[in-house]
Amino acid sequence: MGKPDFLRLNLSPRCGAKTRSGSPCRSPAVSGRTRCRMHGGAKGSGAPKGAANGNYRHGTFTCEAIESQRAIRRLIQQAKSMLTRLA
Template sequence: MADEVSIKPIHRRWPMQDCPRCGARTRQGTACLAPAVRGKKRCRMHGGAKGSGGQSGRANGRYRTGRYTREANEMRQMVTGLLREVLKLVEKS
């Protein structure tokens, strides 16, 4: 056998390959493979871009009003019970 020269492909590393990856999960449950925005932990599609993210206050779906707290539910049940008793008394008279 003559001179065998093993030719290996040149493996280059691009700057984008070395940067940190987005920490978000895709709809399939796998990790997002996109590079994170500089200085952030998410890619541009998952909230790393300037101005991205949910609205604040009522426009966001997680706004809490206190309407369905335990105390509010108990108060509504008490008022409903009192109204039923009053309606029964009115119907009897």
């Protein structure tokens, strides 16, 4: 026969977040994650991406913009290294 439910809940891993008082959260972590449902372990938790986020302004710091900036930076570095090899 299996363990009683209360014992299984007591032995389950705990959430790793700190509460506002500074003590660790005592809620059980969501299975497969390190946080409880209230601290970001729930499916779909977190802020939406892009314009759906309430803090979105102009798109300069979106994932797509940052990746394009990195690609341009790589092209410039390649061009500089090619010019130094030719000179």
